[in-house]
Each structure stands twice: as structure tokens, then as C-alpha cells.
Amino acid sequence: MKVKNILILSLGGPNTAPIASAKGLFDKYSARHSVQFIAWFHLNKEDGHYTRRRLYRNQESELKAFDLPEFDSFGKTELEAATANKFYKDKYRELDEFKKVRNVPGELIPPADTSEIKWPAGDMGAIIVAHGSVSSAGSLSSSQLADMLSKFRCAYKVPPLRKVVFDVCSVGRVGTVAAPKVPKGDGRSFYALNRSETGVVNDLLVTKLVEGAKLSFLQDFLYKYGELCLLAGESVEVKVAGWDEGVSVYHPDNELNREINPTSTNREEVEGLSVGQKYLAYRAGHRAISDAESIPIYNLEAITPGSRRVHKRMYNYVICNDVHTVTELRLDQWHDLEFA
Numbered sequence: 355m356k357v358k359n360i361l362i363l364s365l366g367g368p369n370t371a372p373i374a375s376a377k378g379l380f381d382k383y384s385a386r387h388s389v390q391f392i393a394w395f396h397l398n399k400e401d402g403h404y405t406r407r408r409l410y411r412n413q414e415s416e417l418k419a420f421d422l423p424e425f426d427s428f429g430k431t432e433l434e435a436a437t438a439n440k441f442y443k444d445k446y447r448e449l450d451e452f453k454k455v456r457n458v459p460g461e462l463i464p465p466a467d468t469s470e471i472k473w474p475a476g477d478m479g480a481i482i483v484a485h486g487s488v489s490s491a492g493s494l495s496s497s498q499l500a501d502m503l504s505k506f507r508c509a510y511k512v513p514p515l516r517k518v519v520f521d522v523c524s525v526g527r528v529g530t531v532a533a534p535k536v537p538k539g540d541g542r543s544f545y546a547l548n549r550s551e552t553g554v555v556n557d558l559l560v561t562k563l564v565e566g567a568k569l570s571f572l573q574d575f576l577y578k579y580g581e582l583c584l585l586a587g588e589s590v591e592v593k594v595a596g597w598d599e600g601v602s603v604y605h606p607d608n609e610l611n612r613e614i615n616p617t618s619t620n621r622e623e624v625e626g627l628s629v630g631q632k633y634l635a636y637r638a639g640h641r642a643i644s645d646a647e648s649i650p651i652y653n654l655e656a657i658t659p660g661s662r663r664v665h666k667r668m669y670n671y672v673i674c675n676d677v678h679t680v681t682e683l684r685l686d687q688w689h690d691l692e693f694a
Contacts, residue, residue, distance in 0.1 A: 355519060357383075357479035361512065362394040363503075365484035365492025371396065375521060376483045378605030382630020391474040397506060399494065477516040483603070486522035488529040489571060496534060496571045500578035504586070514588055518579075520596035521632065525571040526667030527598035534574035538565040544573060545681040553598070553664040560681060572596045572667055577680050580671030595668040595688060600635035600652065604628065610635060610652055617641070623654045633657055634665065 360383050364376040376394060383389050482499075484492030491499055506512065520526075536544050544567070545560040563569075576594045583592060602610050604627040611621040624633045634655040640648040655661070668683040 355479045355481070355517060356386075356388065357517075358388060359391040359474045359476065359478040359513070360389060360393075361478050361480040361515070362392070363480060363482050363506075364394070364396045365398070365482065365494065365499075367398050367400070367493070370485065371398075371492065372483055372485055372602070372608075374605045374607035374609070375603035377607065378603040378630040379481055379483065379521070380630075381605075382628070391478075395506075395510075397502065398492075399498075399502075473511060473513050475513075477514040478512070479517045479519070480515045481519045481521060484522045486520075486525050486571075488524050488527050489532060491520065491522045491525055491571065496575035497578055500575050500582060503579060504582040508586075514583070516592065518592070518594045520572065520594065521601055521603055522596060523600040523635070524598060525575075526596045526665070528568045528570045533568040533570070535569060536563050536565050536567045541676075542577060542678045542680070544569065544577075545679065547682045547684065555663065555684065558684070570598070570667065572669060573680050576669050576671050577678070580680075581678070584673070591670060591672050593668065593670045593683070593688065595666060597634070597665050598667055599665045600637065601632055602635045602654075604631045604633060610654060617649055618652045618654050620654055624656060627656065634661060 362376055362379055362383075364371050364373060366372070373396075376396075380392065380394050383392050482491065486492065489495065494502060503515075503518075507515070536542075544563040546563055547555050547560055550556050572594055576592065579594075580592050602608060604611065604624055606612060606629075610616060610618045611624050613621075618635070619638055627633060634657060635652040636655065638651050638653045641651050642648045663685060666685065668685070668688045669680050670683055670687075671678070671680050673679070
């Protein structure tokens with residue numbers, strides 16, 4: 355993303371969050387003269403409650419991430435155990451002119467404890483960094499993450515997020531076992547690009563997914579997050595992007611490409627990358643570290659235009675004629691003037 359205002363959110367518990375990748379992204383965007391505002395937060399779910407810790411924030415884009423303290427902690431501040439719906443006052447349901455039940459947005463009520471950050475005017479781009487799979491990001495399901503992100507924005511008075519990029523492994527892939535599905539009879543629609551068996555887009559048309567068809571984490575997250583934005587009274591088009599394979603971010607501290615005990619078989623493949631640059635990471639087996647314990651090993655691959663077209667998945671959420679729609683986008687549809 356080429357953005358003026360950016361929010362980085364890393365997810366995960368102690369020693370389970372890819373902090374080095376977030377550092378790489380922080381340094382990358384801090385170095386861009388076009389970036390006017392950057393904030394980085396780390397969020398974790400503890401004992402059933404979402405807690406928030408501010409790692410560091412650099413409004414002037416002058417410092418590098420490794421020059422800053424590891425944690426600037428608030429202590430344990432809850433983002434509430436209730437669902438995001440509880441953050442809206444006077445929300446109710448009514449019948450529209452076609453006798454369909456619709457939700458009426460309520461007033462957004464932030465908790466008493468709020469941040470003193472002076473957010474920039476206008477909307478923002480966001481990057482979510484976490485370890486993940488086809489069904490989770492930082493141990494959160496698509497529904498849990500949509501709920502958490504909505505509550506976080508409410509608590510911190512974050513401006514609308516026009517684009518959300520997931521640097522999280524495999525969230526663009528559809529799971530083979532348990533996966534969210536296109537619901538039946540509730541009026542929402544999902545569209546996907548036509549692809550070959552190898553993932554290459556073979557025409558410019560999109561196909562409407564039938565009821566009961568499986569969805570990826572990204573598709574399900576976007577619909578639920580878009581609905582929560584609507585509930586808050588926001589009429590903003592939201593786009594998300596992510597990868598259907600393993601993905602990581604280059605930084606010297608990243609365990610995949612560090613010089614001492616890297617967890618990859620070919621770290622030399624990404625040695626020439628810039629800090630903050632992304633690459634693909636394919637699971638290649640395990641390495642024993644004791645008689646009873648082993649760690650996963652990866653093959654690394656720099657991203658090319660061809661692999662980006664195959665493995666990067668992008669969607670938007672829009673409402674047209676009262677139909678709530680999540681549609682897969684081509685790469686050229688992701689770009690626009692401000693958010694390239």
C-alpha cells in the first residue's frame with residue numbers, strides 16, 4: 355500500500371507474535387516521505403478479554419523500530435468481553451418498505467478509557483501481522499478478529515480503515531475441512547474470480563458462489579467487519595488483501611532469515627530484499643531441537659509479478675440496491691490513486 359496514514363496491528367501472545375515482521379513494516383513505512391502518520395499497536399486476547407498494549411508510535415517518521423523500546427505498556431486494559439454490538443447505543447431492528455428486517459445503526463459509544471493519540475483527518479490503511487492459517491490469525495477466527503478490530507477502533511477512535519492488508523499465512527485459502535460458508539437466504543452475495551487449477555486467473559469474469567459454498571478467512575472476515583462498520587453508521591467501501599500461501603516480511607531479526615539458526619532451508623533467497631519487503635514461505639518439514647521437540651522449517655521465495663497474481667487475494671465489500679456483497683478483485687482493481 356502507498357498510503358499517507360497507516361496503522362500496523364500485530365496479534366498474538368507472548369513469544370507467539372511475528373514482532374520482527376511488524377518491525378520491518380514499521381521501518382519500511384516510516385522511511386517513506388509520503389507517509390504522514392504511522393501507528394503500531396499490539397493486541398492480544400488474555401483470559402477471554404482483549405487487552406491492548408501500545409508497542410510504539412512514531413508520528414514524525416524519524417526513528418527506526420529497533421531504536422525504540424520493545425514495549426510501552428498500558429498494563430492490562432480490557433477491550434470488553436462483550437461483542438462489538440454492545441458498543442452501539444440505541445441500535446434497533448425495524449421493517450423496511452419491503453417488510454424485511456433491517457438493523458438501524460446506533461450511536462458509537464467508546465469506553466471511558468481512550469487513547470490520547472491525535473489521529474489524522476480522513477481514512478487510513480491498516481496492516482495486520484500475525485501467525486495464521488486457513489482458519490485463524492493470531493489464534494482468532496474471522497468472526498473474532500472482525501469483532502476485535504471493530505472494538506479496537508471504537509476504543510481508540512481510529513478513523514475508518516479503507517483498506518486492510520493481512521500479512522498472515524494462508525488466510526486467502528479455503529480450508530478443506532472446517533470453513534465458513536455462504537449463508538442461506540440472508541441476502542448477502544459472494545463472488546470469486548475464475549481460476550485454473552494452478553490458481554491463475556483465466557478470464558475477467560467473476561462467479562457467484564452458491565449457498566453453502568466454503569469461504570476463506572478473508573471473505574468471511576470482510577463481510578462481518580463490513581457489517582460492523584455499517585452498524586456504526588459508516589458508509590465506506592472496505593477492501594482487504596491477503597495471501598493463500600505462507601508469507602513473511604524481511605527483517606534481520608526474523609527467525610526465517612536470521613544468520614544464526616534460521617528456520618528456513620534457503621535464507622539466501624531473500625538476503626537481497628529490503629527491510630519490510632514481503633516473501634512467500636512454504637512449509638518444508640521440521641528440524642529437531644531435542645529428543646522430544648522440533649520446529650517447522652520453510653522454503654523461502656521472493657514474490658514475483660506472476661506469484662503475486664496467483665497467490666495474492668483481494669476483495670471488496672459494497673452494498674448496492676440493499677444487497678451486501680463481497681467480491682474478489684483483480685490486482686488492477688485493488689489499486690487507486692491514494693491507496694496503490
